Amino acid sequence: MTVKLDFEECLKDSPRFRAEIEVVQNDVSELETRLEKLVKQCQAMLEAGRVYCQTSKSFVNGLRELGHQWSKDSTIEDCLDKFSKKLSAILDAQGEVIETIQKSVKTKLQTFVKEDVRRFKDVRKEFERCSETLEGALARNAQAPRGKQHEVEEATNALLGARKAFRSGALDYVLEINVIEAKKKSDILSAMLALMDVQSQFFKQGHQSLSELDQYCQKLSEEQTQFVLNSARDKRDMEQRHSAIKKKDMSYDDPVLDFNADAANGIAMEGYLYKRASNAFKTWSRRWFSIQKNQLVYQKKFKDQPTVVVEDLRLCTVKPSTENERRFCFEVVSPSKCCLLQADSEKEQQAWISAVQNSIASAFQEHREDAHSPRQRCSSVSMSNLGGGGGGSGDQESEGLKALEEIQAIPGNKQCCDCGEASPTWASINLGITLCITCSGIHRSLGVHFSKVRSLTLDSWEPELIKLMCELGNSVINRIYEARIDEITIKKPHPASARGDKESWIRSKYVEKKFIQKLPETGRTNLLRRSSARRTRATTQERNVQRPALKPKPNRATLPRLTNLSPSDIQKNNSHRDWEEDEEEDLSGLHPGALLYRSAALQNFPVMADALAHGADVNWVNAAEESSTPLIQAVSVNALAACEFLLQNGANVNLADSNKRGPLHHATILGHTGLVCLFLKRGADYNARDKNDKDPITIAVDNANADIVTLLRIAKMNKEMRDMDGAFGPSGDETYQDIFRDFSHMASNNPEKLKRRSADPKS
Template sequence: MKVTVDFEECLKDSPRFRAALEEVEGDVTELELKLDKLVKLCIAMIDTGKAFCTANKQFMNGIRDLAQYSCKDALVETSLTKFSDTLQEMINYHNILFDQTQRSIKAQLQTFVKEDIRKFKDAKKQFEKVSEEKENALVKNAQVQRNKQHEVEEATNILTATRKCFRHIALDYVLQINVLQSKRRAEILKSMLSFMYAHLAFFHQGYDLFSELEPYMKDLGAQLDQLAVDAAKEKRDMEQKHSTIQQKDYSSDDTKLEYNVDAANGIVMEGYLFKRASNAFKTWNRRWFSIQNNQLVYQKKFKDNPTVVVEDLRLCTVKHCEDIERRFCFEVVSPTKSCMLQADSEKLRQAWIKAVQTSIATAYREKGDESEKQEKKSSPSTGSLESGSETKEKLLKGESALQRVQCIPGNAACCDCGLADPRWASINLGITLCIECSGIHRSLGVHFSKVRSLTLDSWEPELLKLMCELGNDVINRIYEAKLEKVGVKKPQPGSQRQEKEAYIRAKYVERKFVERQPVSVSLLESGTKVLPQSQEEKRHSGPEKSLLAGEQGAASLKEGDRQESSVFCDSKQSSPGLQLYRAAFEKNLPDMAEALAHGAEVNWVNVEENKATPLIQAVRGGSLVTCEFLLQNGANVNIRDMKGRGPLHHATVLGHTGQVCLFLKRGANQHATDEDGKDPLSIAVEAANADIVTLLRLARMNEEMRESEGLYGQPGDEIYQDIFRDFSQMASNNPEKLNRFQQSDSQKS
């Protein structure tokens, strides 16, 4: 309720004036109670909301833990990771909403109560005091006798002064009342309008976020329907197999045991045998025996390390044992000891004896070939990690990173508002930002912009080189190409935050100012291949040959033969995905950034080239920075081509040590095998690349150590981090030191 007091009535000090004052004072008292209650309710709502966000974050972390646990199931891991990222964004939006609520309701209304209503109360106290003084002066003036001239004069003077003071203070009080009554409406509605706009922004952000996720959710739903059909079919097949097996006679285990000298996993034969202990009691224990790698070993449990019974089968013999009470026994004798074993049946005993004898003969033939391979692997020309002469370089941090990045054209001013000396950067876009624009970028979400401080954060060398390859001028030529055409004015350093936020969202999220390129249908239909098939076939003949082919292809591009090449012609006229694919091989980061701005899918698959991705093309191109750019923009490091080879496989085959180091740091799965059953470690061992073997084994050891100690999600021990940091520094700053493998191979050839 708005009640005003008339200034004329104030001078009269009439009963109407007093009644109006009483009404206003009661109204303000009630208003203060209502506002205090609203502020307390707002505080309780904010506290409850923050508790909800905390619980929601714990739930989201639980989803991420489940995603990491499901790393062997790509569908589950990818889906849970996407969902947890979306929930994290919603938590961020909730926190922004609560901050806005605190500013608009709590802070603004509290300020109104503490300042404006307090001024009203202070004015009221002064008015009541001067009113009382005026009343006393009137009473005293009335009581003075006529014949006491001195007292009459004194009372008259006091009354005159008191009335003058009363008028002044009463008018100030009335002014304060009217100002308060006028301001209360604006303050209350202003705070509530700000609060409602915060809700509007929150729901808009949530809607946009889930609109982007909706196609994936629909696709996942379709996959789940198919999975249900496949599961039902698999269940019927298993039930049929169960019924078939149940009809067979498995009273004896004789038919289960077979041996294969050429087994892919190296295990010639395996199964349970009783082993007689070498102690005084000669006890018999059942153990799981196997013949592998020309050795006879056994285990008590699967997780136990195998115990070697015979180190080298070439030095042993096997024979029947009929002179002991137990049946089906045979003995394996070596120069240092003998081992008494017992099978479950005569047929099994004969099978084991034949398997040992065959393995002995095979060991004689293969040992010579293995020795030759071992000599090649131990050759000094393969090289290993250099030590002693190389000092450890620290990660670039602080002013050095700031100075290097700001030297790039356009980087001395904020990319979006032009404020000088920016101290923040978007690492996936490769631009520098002022602190206000960086906050707006952070609110877009990491799928649009990843913000990092140029002075407070540590910078890995490959990430710093990425920043130096792009810059504000390059990115603005892409994202502001149509700025003048559409008639939009770029914000200035002094522009309002709302104006900057609208511009940045239009620029990077909606991409309104990007010049759209026409897609050439003829190029898409022609099936132009980015990497000739002959090179893909050559990769199977050895890493050094495919590497040489990749270098020759890159060299031909550098020499200006693009017009003659049918591989990379008119790349900008093709689809954005194909443009990204081609630019990744050419090591052309500006073209890659342009392709992403045109809507290229960072994990685009080229069905014409064995389903290779831009990241695999970047590996073939040999650029570490190109790989880092794709990874920072959401490239999946574990997507594999038709031959089952992912980026880590290709980097290992080509001998790109720096890329191997980068992929391992970014979570590449080194246990994945290609169509030949080879994982990256086996490929590196066959190629005798000591540096890559070292990296892969260290990563595997570190992974096993963290799993055994329950340190999931942690980077590993300091030695592991130091070694990978050294490799990163060499790959970015001294790549020639990692060319030892290629150099040694070229010298051999």
């Protein structure tokens, strides 16, 4: 069933609905003008045809009389006689053509214009009258003073009646639009087919070009028959649907307002609100508001460019306003301005307040890992509002371009991981892949436990995140998540595929994991034990603080057995013999959690991603090694990117081993300053104490590691400042942000500079 306008959309009376009916009205008006002109032209043609037939018959009679003159010449007489008879038959047929056109074309077109279009105009006038009445009732309801109850009741009752009448009129109008859209095709096509059929009969013997249209006319005739059937069926279905909706209770006062943070069109909430102007007159205007892209915007007409009220919802708060004389008011307060809004009812007021609060929470959820603090963002916004300069935005843009170049240089990253569209500008930071804007929206709808989406050009990127993205890439991840695609013979979507096809593919790939290679069933234990050499090495390193990092990174997506790693990829040091001992270990039958545990120590990102794809618990605990976790294993080899990968995939930064030492304890003991900085940014507890009743600050002081002591004390001071300022206060001293940002860059780009105190505790 073809529906030009949806019945539910008209009940919302949105600018989108107004824009659609405006298009329909213009189309009907233009159609009426053209049909009236066509009817006049048809009448002129018919009159001219009748004159032509009459004159032609006189000419034929002249030919016949001329033939009588040639009675002695049988050739001329027979020719003129036959020609006059043939022409007379043709003229008789042409007279029938004229009468047929009069009945089939002109009459049908006139009937459509005089009856169907006129009925459409009448319903339209009734709709516009109800719309004007509703606007007046809304205005009176909004202006009713809070203290005069009788006026409030009168305004409310008037609004109720006006809205009910408007919705009834709107439904009737939408029905008429859909009916006329369905009927005009069949009527016009029927008239044209009748015209062509009689013309074809008339010129069939003498005009080859018309005879060539026989098959085409036959096809159109069949389609016209089907159009008639479809039009009747659609009309019946729409009348039944119209009747069913009209039977519903339309006397409710409040329109339906739904908050949907994951809406496909990006609009989390929309509806009408009154907005008080900031001029001296403080006038109120009714506008269509919406929450989209973490912004509060409004527009007067659907085609207007939205006006931004709040540029970033993270920088604002919302609260009811009881100081104003008007009812149902609430305030949206941002650092640069305060906007006073009014809903139509208390229910709508609460719905909008709740929607703005939820949007604020969603905005913080989506951007909680941004490199810039809330204070810095607030400062940049304030400076831009004041017209101030500064190089912050330029630096951020430069960093964004650098991140884009580095990440897209990874094999496979120049095309979207899921549909293959060129030059993707979005990424999933926990999967380590690049995405086009359509696939990124689908990934965002999966939830952050499956995919964390970030823009390569619009968001700021921390150096450890860039380093993480460069360790994986589309080619690596697709070898894991599409390992069995050839066996299953499911067609992968391409850039031009429909959004529904892409969404089905992405859910099958990442949520249902239909295409990954199934692990063999084994009876092995999930406990892992270190060899004596590894235990000795771990004890020695803990005692000497410094630990050399292993860096074997085989170029494979899945590695059930880690025996193909080349010793040349490993750092040449005293642990080479220990590596050879580990090289003999068969990991093919390991449980995914144990595989993640082993690969974290080896900094093998493809194997880590493979283990997570097969359901590995990112917080898996190895009871055989002091309840150590994959995150602690990554700490033991100073693997910054591996720690970031585990944290992005849900690793608990405060999960401690059997000695009550969490990742922050181990990083402090081993002197890994970059990891200490990372864990503090990710919310590590610097007050946690181990079995020896030592917190990380005490351990750092004992090891004389000034950098780590500085980081821990600044983090503690920053926390105290936030506690003093309250929950809605700034994020602490800007020095804290600068220091941690510098350490992040150094740990990712120049890690050797952070080892100057680790080797010598006395220095």
